[in-house]
Amino acid sequence: MSALRRKLRIERIRKLFTLLIGFVYLFPMYIAVSNSFKPYGEIINSPLSLPLHATMDN
Amino acid sequence: MKHNKLHDFLLAMPGFLIYTVFMIVPLGMCFFYSFTNWDGISPKYKMIGLKNFRRLFADGDFYNALKITLIITVITVLLYNVLGALLAVFLNRKNRACAFTKSAIFVPAVLSSVVVAFIWSYMMQTDGGVINAVLGLFGMPPFDFYATPLRTIVMISVIIAWNGLGLFVVIYMATLSTIPTEMLEAAEVDGANGFQRFFRVTLPLMMPGITINSILSIAGGLKQYDHVKVITGGGPGGATQTITLLSVEKAFEYNRRGYSSAIILVLFVMIVVLSVIQLSITKRREVKY
Numbered sequence: 476m477s478a479l480r481r482k483l484r485i486e487r488i489r490k491l492f493t494l495l496i497g498f499v500y501l502f503p504m505y506i507a508v509s510n511s512f513k514p515y516g517e518i519i520n521s522p523l524s525l526p527l528h529a530t531m532d533n
Numbered sequence: 534m535k536h537n538k539l540h541d542f543l544l545a546m547p548g549f550l551i552y553t554v555f556m557i558v559p560l561g562m563c564f565f566y567s568f569t570n571w572d573g574i575s576p577k578y579k580m581i582g583l584k585n586f587r588r589l590f591a592d593g594d595f596y597n598a599l600k601i602t603l604i605i606t607v608i609t610v611l612l613y614n615v616l617g618a619l620l621a622v623f624l625n626r627k628n629r630a631c632a633f634t635k636s637a638i639f640v641p642a643v644l645s646s647v648v649v650a651f652i653w654s655y656m657m658q659t660d661g662g663v664i665n666a667v668l669g670l671f672g673m674p675p676f677d678f679y680a681t682p683l684r685t686i687v688m689i690s691v692i693i694a695w696n697g698l699g700l701f702v703v704i705y706m707a708t709l710s711t712i713p714t715e716m717l718e719a720a721e722v723d724g725a726n727g728f729q730r731f732f733r734v735t736l737p738l739m740m741p742g743i744t745i746n747s748i749l750s751i752a753g754g755l756k757q758y759d760h761v762k763v764i765t766g767g768g769p770g771g772a773t774q775t776i777t778l779l780s781v782e783k784a785f786e787y788n789r790r791g792y793s794s795a796i797i798l799v800l801f802v803m804i805v806v807l808s809v810i811q812l813s814i815t816k817r818r819e820v821k822y
Binding site: 494501522 | 620623624628630631633634637638640641649652653656662663666667670695
């Protein structure tokens with residue numbers, strides 16, 4: 476029983492790791508999309524956050 | 534149906550004409566102009582023999598560009614093939630996480646190289662750049678990616694690899710799907726561990742994919758133009774210039790079309806020689822079963 480449980484846990488860690496690779500790979504896309512909705516000051520001050528004062532002026 | 538020579542010839546004509554007009558004639562013109570001192574505009578020029586090539590092999594800019602191009606080629610080939618093969622093996626199973634990551638890796642491959650280079654060039658800034666913000670979260674000091682030409686070139690190679698990796702992973706996964714699963718099962722029954730199964734069974738059977746991928750990546754690395762053009766423009770002072778950038782600069786800024794043709798001819802010969810060497814090495818290692 477414990478061997479099966481261990482196998483399931485390895486499988487779950489593997490899935491999480493896979494998802495992590497995917498998200499890290501898409502990180503520049505997230506930056507490009509989120510910064511395109513920020514006013515200029517917010518890009519400089521908080522480059523990583525989601526746009527707080529979203530603007531369509533860009 | 535009647536089968537004769539004229540019929541064959543007419544059917545082959547459209548493809549042959551397009552290939553001639555867009556490939557063979559420009560190549561011949563490039564070959565011809567590399568022996569002249571044409572400036573690209575004036576109707577008059579004269580043959581100067583091998584002078585362009587003699588000047589080229591004494592040109593420090595050319596050797597610098599060659600060095601930069603080779604650095605880019607080596608790094609991108611390694612990243613494409615090692616990372617591509619590992620990711621293909623790792624993602625070669627059916628669940629939702631793997632499906633998501635497969636598509637995530639393919640997303641940059643459909644973007645224009647100019648877009649990719651622009652996104653990364655502002656992520657790489659020292660002040661207000663995103664990469665340094667992330668490093669700051671982990672308490673690391675900011676890193677100046679533009680401090681030395683080598684750093685910038687290494688970073689540009691990583692960007693190129695990020696952009697093109699999706700295609701290579703797809704090719705490797707296609708090759709993986711041709712490997713019969715009985716082989717891996719047989720190896721497992723015989724007591725081979727994961728590493729042995731990868732290096733002794735999977736890798737030799739992936740050799741056709743490695744052949745095509747290394748040709749694509751070597752040729753792509755030697756022809757590299759757009760990412761470097763957008764990120765540094767070859768500057769400062771030609772420190773990060775690749776061979777293609779150098780030849781375009783010589784042709785359109787210095788008006789030395791003959792000289793730039795000579796550069797391109799040398800690059801052409803280099804790509805052909807490297808591809809032939811590489812093909813003969815990897816073809817020999819492909820296994821039959």
